[in-house]
Amino acid sequence: MEERSGYRKGLWTVEEDRILENYVKLHGKGKWNRLARETGLKRCGKSCRLRWVNYLSPSVKRGDFSEEEDDLIIRLHNLLGNRWSLIAGRVPGRTDNQVKNHWNTHLSKKLGVKKPKYKTVATSSRFSRELEPNFDTPSCSNPKPPPTCNEEIIGQNVVEDGASDENAVSLNELQELSMSDCFENLAFLFSYDDPNLYGLNSMKSQDS
DNA sequence: AATGAGGTCAACCGCCCAGTT
């Protein structure tokens, strides 16, 4: 289980978890490569970060996804496409990896989503970083609309030439979307204070 | 009881970007 690089791979042991946890308690998150060096943990920094973020962090919620979470993820996925970190950011206690796995194993089947023939708009992580600051304040103190919203309409899936996918929008449709459409789609994302699971219920009523 | 198929999910990989030197 040890690579030529000297790093271990595969599942984490209880002892490794303990070392990682202790280090984070003492020094805080970040500096993952330093963590690996200083603790003698035979894991690369990335692996340490992933383990913490997806498993050890106390903010991570374990267990089955609730109906509300499913519903929220489905709606967010409609708007954002496969931007799992953004979606996860709106689902309290869930990580991008959890959301991604849950989508791929449960929700995509539930919805009958085929393996996509589409590509997402603005798949780069750059987009996430541009958008993120506008999303992550629960009090919505910074409701500045994202840049280039039309172009990147929330990452909705775009049908490639000739492909058909009922969950996707065509490029033409995409180009016709106005800024106000964008904001409307995004509006619920700013309703973080909403006790009804971040605007989920209000969205439901809009739909019906 | 054995085993093969399918499902699940933790972890890895490759890429990208931002910050630092």
Add this chain to the structure above:
DNA sequence: CAACTGGGCGGTTGACCTCAT
């Protein structure tokens, strides 16, 4: 300015589990 480093992202893999036969 280029090179390097650290961190984050989405896609993919593979070990493990469950269930049907």
